[in-house]
Amino acid sequence: MNIINFTRDYDADFVSRVEEESGQKVSLCYQCGNCTAGCPYTFAYDIPVSQIMRLVQAGQKKTVLSCKSIWLCATCESCTTRCPNNIDVACIMDVLRHMARREGLAAVPHVKTFWDAFLDSVRAHGRVFELGLTVNYVLKSGRFWTDLDLGPKILPKGKLSMTPHDIQGKEHVARIFERFERESNS
Amino acid sequence: MSEAIAYYPGCSGQGTSKEYDASTRAVCEAVGLSLVDIPDWSCCGSTPAHTKDHTLSAALSARNLQLVAGMGMKLAVTPCPSCLTNLRNATHRMEQAAFKSKVDKLLDEPYTGGVDTQSVLQALVEIVGIDNLAAAVRTPLKGLKVACYYGCIMNRPPEVMAFDDCENPMAMDNILTAMGATVVPFPLKVECCGAAYGMPRPDMVGRLSGKLLEAATLLGADMIAVACPLCQMNLDLRQGQVNRTLGTNYRIPAPYFTQLMGVALNIPDAQIGFDKLCVDPRPILSKALTGAD
Numbered sequence: 001m002n003i004i005n006f007t008r009d010y011d012a013d014f015v016s017r018v019e020e021e022s023g024q025k026v027s028l029c030y031q032c033g034n035c036t037a038g039c040p041y042t043f044a045y046d047i048p049v050s051q052i053m054r055l056v057q058a059g060q061k062k063t064v065l066s067c068k069s070i071w072l073c074a075t076c077e078s079c080t081t082r083c084p085n086n087i088d089v090a091c092i093m094d095v096l097r098h099m100a101r102r103e104g105l106a107a108v109p110h111v112k113t114f115w116d117a118f119l120d121s122v123r124a125h126g127r128v129f130e131l132g133l134t135v136n137y138v139l140k141s142g143r144f145w146t147d148l149d150l151g152p153k154i155l156p157k158g159k160l161s162m163t164p165h166d167i168q169g170k171e172h173v174a175r176i177f178e179r180f181e182r183e184s185n186s
Numbered sequence: 187m188s189e190a191i192a193y194y195p196g197c198s199g200q201g202t203s204k205e206y207d208a209s210t211r212a213v214c215e216a217v218g219l220s221l222v223d224i225p226d227w228s229c230c231g232s233t234p235a236h237t238k239d240h241t242l243s244a245a246l247s248a249r250n251l252q253l254v255a256g257m258g259m260k261l262a263v264t265p266c267p268s269c270l271t272n273l274r275n276a277t278h279r280m281e282q283a284a285f286k287s288k289v290d291k292l293l294d295e296p297y298t299g300g301v302d303t304q305s306v307l308q309a310l311v312e313i314v315g316i317d318n319l320a321a322a323v324r325t326p327l328k329g330l331k332v333a334c335y336y337g338c339i340m341n342r343p344p345e346v347m348a349f350d351d352c353e354n355p356m357a358m359d360n361i362l363t364a365m366g367a368t369v370v371p372f373p374l375k376v377e378c379c380g381a382a383y384g385m386p387r388p389d390m391v392g393r394l395s396g397k398l399l400e401a402a403t404l405l406g407a408d409m410i411a412v413a414c415p416l417c418q419m420n421l422d423l424r425q426g427q428v429n430r431t432l433g434t435n436y437r438i439p440a441p442y443f444t445q446l447m448g449v450a451l452n453i454p455d456a457q458i459g460f461d462k463l464c465v466d467p468r469p470i471l472s473k474a475l476t477g478a479d
Contacts, residue, residue: 076338
């Protein structure tokens with residue numbers, strides 16, 4: 001069991017930022033554990049979701065933002081759907097990874113690399129170019145064996161395009177990303 | 187009478203889920219839902235966008251909602267639950283003026299509003315209706331035992347998705363029953379398949395999709411009918427990886443529910459696209475259909 005020194009470690013600003021960005025009241029959580037009971041990813045998490053809720057209440061910014069769980073949550077919405085106090089737990093998990101990104105933290109780097117490769121593809125083409133995304137992820141992650149076994153299964157199906165389908169309004173989509181970056185840095 | 191609705195295929199509909207897109211279009215046409223493509227639609231950003239920032243995610247969706255408004259339409263449907271969850275979350279969050287003004291700052295023009303979004307599944311059940319779907323059946327799927335798998339976000343969270351039961355949805359069960367199939371009471375209808383972690387964490391998909399394949403097998407289902415391109419990919423294309431992770435030997439077809447509808451509605455094979463799947467449903471399907479006579 002971890003012992004937390006509230007006087008020394010409680011980060012009030014962190015708690016209010018999570019509440020503001022998620023629109024949720026974290027103090028409503030009474031630790032029933034329903035979210036963890038239904039969470040399909042507990043087996044892979046380093047901290048179960050109900051304990052993340054408790055750590056957020058306790059203002060433990062560093063522990064929460066550097067944990068693996070926030071990068072392994074698939075937003076399956078089981079926790080949000082089943083919370084007896086109507087806390088949007090999945091939204092809080094989303095907000096925690098937004099904050100982790102801003103702090104330069106990503107405890108499961110391959111997941112962030114995959115998501116970034118996806119968004120790079122959207123930004124460049126307006127739509128996701130699936131084969132290009134795969135190649136980009138493999139190059140960035142250095143995991144050259146990724147899905148090699150799937151190539152012979154999917155390529156003969158004639159579903160994967162070898163070239164991207166750029167949309168006419170791709171500059172509009174790129175501008176959304178540019179403005180987002182400008183707003184985030186201002 | 188044909189009802190015209192804006193159609194958002196989603197990126198996978200042009201690639202890994204081509205057969206979902208083709209069978210959706212054919213089924214909708216056969217039952218009188220007229221789908222009109224959204225001109226120059228763009229990606230909703232899917233999971234990667236909402237895990238990065240909610241304003242960015244909503245802006246990527248809002249560009250498409252605005253295109254629907256520009257068509258003079260008030261309703262758009264999409265076959266993909268991930269697209270749907272982003273489009274609906276964007277609409278839901280933009281009801282708050284402060285959030286909407288942040289989204290508008292990222293767009294060329296502010297979003298004018300007034301567009302609702304639904305899944306194709308919802309439109310089939312609520313606009314066409316089960317009775318009309320049943321009346322369109324030409325080849326009943328008699329003798330076919332199906333586990334209906336909705337995926338985790340088609341109905342959740344209920345406040346945002348506002349469709350069917352969030353723990354025990356029945357829309358697909360009712361449709362495939364109307365098509366003549368026997369649906370098994372599948373307890374994992376809304377359990378997550380491992381989502382987009384197939385590439386970075388295939389072990390997680392192995393464990394979660396493995397549970398679905400196991401439950402369907404134990405229930406004696408011939409196949410798992412799905413409604414999500416990502417679920418379909420995990421259950422079908424990655425079924426071999428699941429088997430290797432778990433030391434199992436499953437070989438269960440996981441066609442889209444629209445493909446099974448296509449069989450019942452006598453839609454041509456080219457539009458059903460069973461040849462696009464890794465585990466071919468046709469041998470089991472023809473055995474079931476002929477065995478029932």
